[in-house]
Amino acid sequence: MKSLMINGKSHPIDVDEAMPLLWFLRDRLEYTGTKYGCGLGVCGACIVQVDGQATRSCITPVSAIAGRSVTTIEGLSENGDHPLQKAWIENKVPQCGYCQAGQIMNAASFLASNPAPTSEEIDGAMQGNICRCGTYQRIKKAVADAASEMNANTSTTRNKEA
Numbered sequence: 746m747k748s749l750m751i752n753g754k755s756h757p758i759d760v761d762e763a764m765p766l767l768w769f770l771r772d773r774l775e776y777t778g779t780k781y782g783c784g785l786g787v788c789g790a791c792i793v794q795v796d797g798q799a800t801r802s803c804i805t806p807v808s809a810i811a812g813r814s815v816t817t818i819e820g821l822s823e824n825g826d827h828p829l830q831k832a833w834i835e836n837k838v839p840q841c842g843y844c845q846a847g848q849i850m851n852a853a854s855f856l857a858s859n860p861a862p863t864s865e866e867i868d869g870a871m872q873g874n875i876c877r878c879g880t881y882q883r884i885k886k887a888v889a890d891a892a893s894e895m896n897a898n899t900s901t902t903r904n905k906e907a
Contacts, residue, residue, distance in 0.1 A: 747811035751776070752820025762808030766800075767791045769807050770817060778818035778846045782875070789874035792847035793817050799854035818846035821853060828894040829853055832887040840878035848874045852888045860896055864889070 747758045751774065760769055770776040770793070779802055782790030786804035793802045794816040821827050829849050832838075839845050848871070855862070855870040862870070867888050876884065 747808075749807065749810060749812070750814040752815070752817055758807050758811055760807065762811075763806050765803050766793070766805045766807050766810065766815070767802035770802060770815075776817045776819050780843055780846060782844070782847070787875075788844070788847075789851060790844050790847040792850045792874070794850055794854055797854060797857055799851045816850070818850055821849065827853070828891040828898070829856070829887065832891040832894065836883045836887040836890065838880050838883045838887050840880060844874060844876050848876065848884055852884075852891070856888070856892055856895060860892060860899070862888070862892060 747762075748755050749758060749769075750756075751770070756774060758769075760773060767779060767781060770779050771781075779793055780790040781803060782788035784803050786801040789801065791801055791803040792799050794800065795805070795810050796813050797816075800810075822830060827849075829852050833845065833849060838848075851871065851874055855867075859866060859870070864885070867885050871881075871884060871888065874884075
C-alpha cells in the first residue's frame with residue numbers, strides 16, 4: 746500500500762487515490778489547520794509543503810504525492826515558535842485568521858529558498874495568497890521580520906561552530 750509521510754509520521758493512503766490531499770489531511774487525519782478556501786488552487790488557504798515546496802492541497806490528489814513528505818501548519822514547529830509564527834503574532838497579522846496557515850506555509854517555503862528576500866521578492870512570492878481582511882502590509886512585514894530573525898539565528902549558529 747502506498748503511503749505519505751505527514752509531519753514526520755507515515756500514513757497509508759487508504760482512500761481513493763483521486764481524493765485531494767486537503768480532504769485526506771482534514772477528514773482522515775484530522776489536521777484541520779489546513780483550510781478549504783476556493784477549491785480551485787487560486788486562494789492559497791490550503792497550502793502545505795510537499796518535500797519543502799508550497800503545494801495547494803485542494804487540487805493535489807494523494808496519488809500524485811505518494812511516498813513524499815508533507816508538512817502542514819501543525820508540523821511547521823512543535824511549539825508554534827517558528828520565526829514566521831512569532832512574526833505573525835508580533836505584527837498582529839491575523840484578523841479573521843482563515844488564510845493564515847496557507848500564508849505561513851507559503852512564506853516558509855519561500856524563505857527556505859530565499860533567506861534574504863527584497864521587498865519586491867516578498868510581494869512576488871506572496872501574491873498567490875488571498876487575504877480576505879487585506880492585511881497584506883502586515884504579512885509582508887512579518888515575512889521580512891522572520892527572514893531577519895532566521896538570518897540572525899543562522900549567523901549565531903555559524904559563529905558558535907567557528
